[in-house]
Amino acid sequence: MINNTTNPVLIFLSAFVVNNIVLIRTIGLCSFFSMSNSLKSSLNAAVPIVCVNLAATILSWLFYNLALIPYKLEYLKLVSFVLIIVLLVQIQEFILKKVLANYFSTAGNSLSVITANCIILAVLLLNTEYKLDLVNSIIYSLGIAFGYVLAIILFAGMKERVGSAPIPKALKGYPIEFILAGLMSIAILGLRGLFGL
Amino acid sequence: MLQNSNLNAFLSRIWRANPVVVLMVGLCPVLAITTTAYNSIGLGAAVSFVLICSGLTISLIRKFVPNEIKIPASMVIIAFYTTFVDYFIQAYFIELSAYLGIFIPLIMANCLLLNSSEIFYSVKNSTTHSFLDAAGFSIGFSIVILLIGSLREILGSGAFMGQQLFQEPVNVMVLPAGGFLLIGILLGILNWFRSRFSEKNDK
Amino acid sequence: MDYSPILILGALGFTVALVLTGIHCFPGFESVHSGNGACEDPKQNPENISAVIYCAGGNNCSDKYAYQGVETCFAASKIFRGKKECIYGCIGFGDCAQACAEGAISHVKGEIPAVNKNTCTGCGLCVSACPKKIISLVPSKYDVHIKCSSLNAGRYVREICATGCISCGICVKICPTKAIKIENNLAVVNYNKCSNCGLCVERCPANTIERILPVV
Amino acid sequence: MNSKILIKTAASSLKLAFLCMISALLISQLYLAIEPVIKQRKTETLILLYRQVLPNSAWFENKTAGNREFIAGFDKQHVQRGKIVKLNVRDYNGDIEILFGVDQENRILGIKILNADFRINLEDDSSKSDFFKKFIGLKFHDLKLEKNGKDISIIPGADVSSKAYIKALKKAVEEVESINATEQ
Numbered sequence: 001m002i003n004n005t006t007n008p009v010l011i012f013l014s015a016f017v018v019n020n021i022v023l024i025r026t027i028g029l030c031s032f033f034s035m036s037n038s039l040k041s042s043l044n045a046a047v048p049i050v051c052v053n054l055a056a057t058i059l060s061w062l063f064y065n066l067a068l069i070p071y072k073l074e075y076l077k078l079v080s081f082v083l084i085i086v087l088l089v090q091i092q093e094f095i096l097k098k099v100l101a102n103y104f105s106t107a108g109n110s111l112s113v114i115t116a117n118c119i120i121l122a123v124l125l126l127n128t129e130y131k132l133d134l135v136n137s138i139i140y141s142l143g144i145a146f147g148y149v150l151a152i153i154l155f156a157g158m159k160e161r162v163g164s165a166p167i168p169k170a171l172k173g174y175p176i177e178f179i180l181a182g183l184m185s186i187a188i189l190g191l192r193g194l195f196g197l
Numbered sequence: 198m199l200q201n202s203n204l205n206a207f208l209s210r211i212w213r214a215n216p217v218v219v220l221m222v223g224l225c226p227v228l229a230i231t232t233t234a235y236n237s238i239g240l241g242a243a244v245s246f247v248l249i250c251s252g253l254t255i256s257l258i259r260k261f262v263p264n265e266i267k268i269p270a271s272m273v274i275i276a277f278y279t280t281f282v283d284y285f286i287q288a289y290f291i292e293l294s295a296y297l298g299i300f301i302p303l304i305m306a307n308c309l310l311l312n313s314s315e316i317f318y319s320v321k322n323s324t325t326h327s328f329l330d331a332a333g334f335s336i337g338f339s340i341v342i343l344l345i346g347s348l349r350e351i352l353g354s355g356a357f358m359g360q361q362l363f364q365e366p367v368n369v370m371v372l373p374a375g376g377f378l379l380i381g382i383l384l385g386i387l388n389w390f391r392s393r394f395s396e397k398n399d400k
Numbered sequence: 401m402d403y404s405p406i407l408i409l410g411a412l413g414f415t416v417a418l419v420l421t422g423i424h425c426f427p428g429f430e431s432v433h434s435g436n437g438a439c440e441d442p443k444q445n446p447e448n449i450s451a452v453i454y455c456a457g458g459n460n461c462s463d464k465y466a467y468q469g470v471e472t473c474f475a476a477s478k479i480f481r482g483k484k485e486c487i488y489g490c491i492g493f494g495d496c497a498q499a500c501a502e503g504a505i506s507h508v509k510g511e512i513p514a515v516n517k518n519t520c521t522g523c524g525l526c527v528s529a530c531p532k533k534i535i536s537l538v539p540s541k542y543d544v545h546i547k548c549s550s551l552n553a554g555r556y557v558r559e560i561c562a563t564g565c566i567s568c569g570i571c572v573k574i575c576p577t578k579a580i581k582i583e584n585n586l587a588v589v590n591y592n593k594c595s596n597c598g599l600c601v602e603r604c605p606a607n608t609i610e611r612i613l614p615v616v
Numbered sequence: 617m618n619s620k621i622l623i624k625t626a627a628s629s630l631k632l633a634f635l636c637m638i639s640a641l642l643i644s645q646l647y648l649a650i651e652p653v654i655k656q657r658k659t660e661t662l663i664l665l666y667r668q669v670l671p672n673s674a675w676f677e678n679k680t681a682g683n684r685e686f687i688a689g690f691d692k693q694h695v696q697r698g699k700i701v702k703l704n705v706r707d708y709n710g711d712i713e714i715l716f717g718v719d720q721e722n723r724i725l726g727i728k729i730l731n732a733d734f735r736i737n738l739e740d741d742s743s744k745s746d747f748f749k750k751f752i753g754l755k756f757h758d759l760k761l762e763k764n765g766k767d768i769s770i771i772p773g774a775d776v777s778s779k780a781y782i783k784a785l786k787k788a789v790e791e792v793e794s795i796n797a798t799e800q
Contacts, residue, residue: 121306171385
């Protein structure tokens with residue numbers, strides 16, 4: 001559990017490894033499994049998520065604290081957060097299509113995956129649950145986004161190795177990927193209790 | 198003919214195009230919450246409610262929504278039903294809400310829902326078709342999470358629906374890592390069955 | 401009665417929709433966006449297009465010889481124009497599925513690859529990858545396709561392929577909009593006239609005509 | 617940019633705004649209807665919890681003694697039968713809240729753990745409640761937790777948790793003693 005009095009470094013570490021969003025909280029698995037076929041495609045999924053995450057955190061924090069809380073409308077947070085995420089994802093899609101046409105052709109479908117990515121919504125909801133202030137929530141969301149990047153890059157590397165390994169026929173593809181993710185999760189579990197986070 | 202294709206689509210969602218085991222969508226809650234069978238029944242009911250209601254609503258208002266705002270519109274509809282389910286569970290199933298926690302609002306961001314809302318927009322034969330589609334999806338989803346939930350409860354805490362079965366269980370199965378491992382092994386067994394049956398069919 | 405939730409969420413929705421539709425028409429962005437912009441006239445722009453594979457043979461089409469070698473359509477097509485008796489048909493090693501950047505083509509060895517209409521962007525990579533040139537790009541609103549490319553005579557097609565077009569002409573007679581014609585022993589749909597009615601799908605004696613709906 | 621585009625943009629924006637307004641209206645009505653139920657349920661479950669910790673009391677009241685907060689339990693004749701102390705302890709799994717129920721003769725009647733994160737806990741709750749069972753029914757002077765007194769040994773081979781609970785127990789004893797001191 002973290003709150004505003006926790007040291008910012010610990011907030012970052014808690015989100016980054018100790019409570020890793022993919023491996024411990026098991027959020028955002030769809031893109032984790034579908035976009036990690038190679039290092040390049042995993043980066044293609046990771047970079048937009050980091051950007052959208054940051055922007056969405058700032059915008060939604062402002063909206064939540066300046067518009068919803070003063071009028072006691074906390075129950076509208078889900079609808080408004082979702083609208084903000086859709087807005088940001090669409091804007092980013094257009095920017096990528098226009099400015100980085102080359103990038104977009106390689107990123108392909110990943111953008112529609114981001115729209116449905118649970119991570120961004122989860123970050124916004126966790127921020128409101130812990131009642132973090134603006135700076136801390138930015139730190140927390142960055143920690144979660146980088147935790148996702150770490151997990152997906154490690155996973156892509158492992159998948160490439162496993163692709164050339166002799167494994168039973170029935171386990172090829174998704175089954176062995178799930179087992180790999182389980183082993184990674186056990187490894188990260190070893191950090192539990194670090195600084196009492 | 199039309200009836201038949203509807204029914205086929207409905208049945209295929211349960212087995213051939215099962216959302217969790219085959220299409221690999223909507224995985225997040227599957228892993229996080231299925232530690233007991235009771236939780237998975239709760240989650241399955243919540244997801245089914247949101248899926249079916251939003252499918253019907255989207256297919257009804259499809260004609261009035263222009264193309265540019267169809268994603269935000271469907272998201273608003275899904276979010277509305279998710280909020281409804283969230284408060285309902287908080288009011289009447291307080292134990293369940295303590296366990297499900299953040300994952301009830303996260304139903305909203307489930308890839309399953311977004312994918313199927315795309316389908317509800319594109320499908321031509323309107324309401325009945327999208328209702329059957331959503332119903333098939335939710336039944337397939339619920340069956341799989343019920344299976345995983347009861348397996349994890351039996352292995353991980355040595356109990357089924359709260360009834361203690363044996364002592365000293367394999368605690369790792371309750372942790373997220375156990376969920377990953379169990380789903381991996383389950384998918385492997387399914388693959389093995391599938392390859393066996395298809396071989397038999399060939400002969 | 402408290403109106404603040406309605407006002408605040410309405411304002412948020414209004415701004416979101418304003419930005420989203422505005423961005424479609426923003427100068428410089430129109431060129432990027434095809435088909436569904438608010439500011440574009442659908443008649444002038446190409447619609448959503450997706451690839452269609454004009455062959456239904458696969459395992460229904462008999463083999464000329466047992467091919468053992470590099471498992472790509474390109475390599476197989478170099479030896480006696482492919483292993484299938486039908487020199488026009490799909491070889492079935494899935495070069496198109498390999499070439500597809502979106503993963504929209506799913507393929508099982510020996511069978512005809514299936515194109516997912518939802519994810520196909522109509523980029524045309526598969527068209528250039530196919531050595532038999534039986535893939536073409538068609539607006540995705542048309543569902544009914546005559547899945548054969550064979551210019552062989554009907555009697556010969558009947559011998560080698562269970563699902564080839566035998567140019568019987570039933571579809572030509574039944575089509576309410578006169579969209580189908582037989583040219584060089586092959587029935588061809590004129591998509592500009594096609595109304596997606598699907599009458600020909602049920603009446604085709606060789607099951608060559610298929611309705612391809614968007615899949616998940 | 618011409619007038620047609622503007623009209624189309626405005627129309628679609630208004631449509632989404634209309635949709636949002638409808639859903640906001642419905643959600644706010646729903647919230648108004650369901651919020652009292654949620655509050656009532658929460659207090660009911662809280663009272664159930666208190667009853668488990670302090671079985672001899674019928675109703676409960678929040679009180680403060682000095683700067684410390686506690687929950688006093690009364691029976692049907694409005695006689696105070698015990699008190700409940702709420703404590704925050706930093707555990708291996710993060711922060712947890714523990715409820716201690718103590719009667720008027722300073723005997724421990726029940727211990728209950730709140731707020732543990734169920735999904736990512738390393739150990740199940742049954743082991744914790746077994747651990748706490750041996751303290752129930754003991755009086756404070758039976759468990760002198762100081763070094764020279766009769767000490768409760770930490771479970772051999774256990775992890776941070778049991779140390780944390782011993783610490784919590786000591787804290788609770790201190791808390792109750794200071795509350796008693798301020799009351800008298």
